[in-house]
Amino acid sequence: MREARRWPGSEWLKDRPRALERIYDWAERLLRLLYPLLNRISPKATERLLIWSEEVGKGYLFNCQMCGQCILHSTGMTCPMNCPKNLRNGPCGGVRRDGHCEVIPERMCVWVQAWERSQAMPRYGHEITLIQPPVDRSLHRTSAWINLLEGIDTQTPPGWGTNHGSS
Ligand code: SF4
Numbered sequence: 001m002r003e004a005r006r007w008p009g010s011e012w013l014k015d016r017p018r019a020l021e022r023i024y025d026w027a028e029r030l031l032r033l034l035y036p037l038l039n040r041i042s043p044k045a046t047e048r049l050l051i052w053s054e055e056v057g058k059g060y061l062f063n064c065q066m067c068g069q070c071i072l073h074s075t076g077m078t079c080p081m082n083c084p085k086n087l088r089n090g091p092c093g094g095v096r097r098d099g100h101c102e103v104i105p106e107r108m109c110v111w112v113q114a115w116e117r118s119q120a121m122p123r124y125g126h127e128i129t130l131i132q133p134p135v136d137r138s139l140h141r142t143s144a145w146i147n148l149l150e151g152i153d154t155q156t157p158p159g160w161g162t163n164h165g166s167s
Contacts, residue, residue: 006063007061007063010061010062014113017118017120017121018121021122024077028148031149032149035145035149047143050143050146051142051143062082063079064081065079065081066142067135067140068136068142068153069147070144070145071088071132073124074128074130074132075114076114076119077117077121078110078117079110080111080114082110083101083111084103084104085103086135087111091109091111095109095111096109099112114128115128136153136157
């Protein structure tokens with residue numbers, strides 16, 4: 001994981017999850033409208049533009065690790081990939097009594113923050129209880145927006161889910 005950064009102002013913004021939730025909604029609606037046209041004009045340029053915008057925008061605000069399967073709106077607008085253990089379904093058993101991280105004691109647990117922020121999100125807050133699938137590492141450094149719009153982020157990679165056990 002890249003060194004977790006806290007750019008000036010980013011923590012203040014993340015503590016406004018209700019506003020961020022609205023911005024996420026608008027961005028998704030806008031992209032659903034524009035993406036087919038942009039993609040028709042130039043798929044490569046569209047991909048480059050979206051990857052760049054995610055690296056810069058989400059990088060600044062959420063310390064995005066470019067996992068390619070963004071679940072920010074389901075995790076209190078708090079990036080779960082900032083958890084040193086990359087947990088996407090809640091905290092480990094090592095959260096300290098003061099809510100800080102077991103691995104990086106000077107930081108709050110990502111999942112404590114995710115839970116608290118999700119409680120302020122009227123539209124998507126309940127999604128924090130959804131079970132998230134494992135991260136598909138083959139999507140690393142791809143555009144999460146494109147993966148969402150194309151339905152790629154919900155596809156099960158070949159070989160996953162195959163039961164090799166005997167009954
Ligand atoms: S969930 Fe993935 S795409 Fe979304 S901010 Fe975190 S690393 Fe980036």
